[in-house]
Amino acid sequence: MLKSQQPGQTEDLRRRPMVATLRLPRVLRTPKTIKVGSDFSGLDAGIIAMRRMGLPIQLKFCSDKAADCRKFIEHAHKPEVTFGDVLQRTPVEEEYVDAYLWTPPCQTFSTSGNNDGIYDGRGALISAGCKFIRRNRPRLAIMENVPGLVTKKHKRVLKGIIKSLKSLDYDVQTRILNSADYSVPQSRRRVFLVAIRNDSLRREFTWPEPTGSKTVDAILDPLTSSDKPGRLPKAPRSRQLVIDAYAKAHAAGIDPRTIPVLVDVDCSPRYAVHGVNMAKTITRTRGQAGGPWVSTRGRRTSTTELLKLQGINDGEVPWEEAGLTKCQVGMMVGNSMSVPVIGMVLAEALYAAGLTTSKSAFRV
Template sequence: MKTIDLFSGPGGLSIGLRRAGFGVEACVEFKRDAIETYAQHHPEATHYNSDIREIDFTQYQGKIDFLAGGPPCQPFSIGGLRKTSNDSRDMLPEYLRALTEIRPAAFLMENVPGLAQKRARPYFDSMLARMSGLGYKLNWAVLNSADYGVPQKRRRLFVLGSRTTQLCFPAPTHGPGTEKDHLSALEVLGPEQIGESPKSPVKYAKYPDLRPSPYAGHIYNGGGRPIDPNGPCHTILASSGGHKTHWIDVEEVAPKYHAHLKAGGEPWKGEVPGARRLSVEECSIIQTFPRDLVFAGSRSSQYTQIGDAVPPDFAFVIARSVFFQLNGGSSADLAPALEPDVSMIQGSL
């Protein structure tokens, strides 16, 4: 099934699509470094390194079966100003324009959960109405990548559309109610450091914000948090590379300090002993990119590319399910391809 990947970044979604059986014909990405990274694993695709508003997609009408992509999420992210449609970075209308001009048999759109919540919800509903008006049967869900074998807690909104059937989402393969535990980030990384950590020391926060878990809350400087040694990592951020980079608690200080604060102790001062922030390579591994993939550009650009991307393994599980359904398959056909058995369920928030 011939596919175009819009707002492709370094190609996490495309890697998953291709593994699932889709043929990625072209990608659109404004950032040059991301396109250079993408070209390493999809050199045969047409690479549009330009503003999507300058591309006429009618040239692909009748030639493309499937449209995929994740429009920039800043207008809807809870970490931003949430201006929604009033934000100049809102590219949902461009995704809708591409959908209108190409008229594929089906599509997948990825974004942050904030698009379907509170302030942005009326705008999201209006977009769904317009998609439905183009003749698509829709389904959408907020899924967590950790539930599908990715060593990272990353919640993302997915919208599926098809002209012939209402596509369903695959059931979780990891976590409560399944045969497998969530994958631990440290289990995937291994005991030895990989790559070079950013030069941003981890310090105790002056005014700690305590939460039930030692690995949550804001009790250290910046947005980077200690990684739970027995579970998935927090979401890898596009702003990593400095104080927002998650870190490995080499000396297991986090549970001790958490217990100290919970007992009413005074905040500690200075740097956290043994704290090591994740390198570009380690962030890439947690995001499930191929280990031999080299990200183009500066270190800052590399962190941004990784943090902005859809984890390839996450993309694969969803794309594999969609591919089988679009080609007349069922959950019984899909079971041998995904472990454990994956049955189709309708997703919901």
């Protein structure tokens, strides 16, 4: 007789209704410290942005094939591990992170570069991030590259990445953003991919709203006695490029001595380009050369100005303390993401992925 059964009573256990145990989905917690990793790190604009937001982060690893980049990373960001060539990194050396950023070389997908795509050795590096994600399943992954990735020639590469991530149960969003729309005095169009693991998706991811433009005259160093508005470069080809740009500015009613006209003085006349109170896209080679010619200063940009053309504030890139040359930091600036853009994308993505309890305010 069962203990709960009274004398004279019987119980047909077969007729007792079975109570099913309902297994609710596990709700992922917001971590006290966000574990972060990045590949093809360079200046690591994403880390600069996270620190500007005051987020509690633990930088698990960075990577860069360039020795000068690794030198800077270890001095400025102090990751737990710094890798060189990601293709030489073994799965055993990898570990889980909450947020993963990868910015593979863009020249091979750029119409300004060789445009060879995945057939260039650098183009194949774009798959390194997908492999890391497949093996380690971060809650959030963000990739940045040139808009050439969405052209007819290369769009199948981007489609392949999206398909791969969706098969791993990620929500994937892509969009082309222009730095000029996010308080950066540079016209710089880049495609961003945001992937959030579906079990981590707390709310719909939304792209940051444009914050408006910032002009070059707001970031220039104070005028010095060595500056001479309207001065021309000494090199003949550069000199002619500036003369032609100034002539076009005058024709539009703009005085280059009072309004900054930024001229690319390292291109051929066929590809001549200039911007009025706004820089055109800074590339690795243009950054290495010292940046564009500034009409209201009669010189190229200073290193401080070059950094500010990427939305990088004073003190955020201690390049001199790290032992870098102006050429080295210039190349890194040309390869970098614009800090305000990645910062605003991260603020939205981290919140959507449940890695922050509220949307962090990004200070431009």
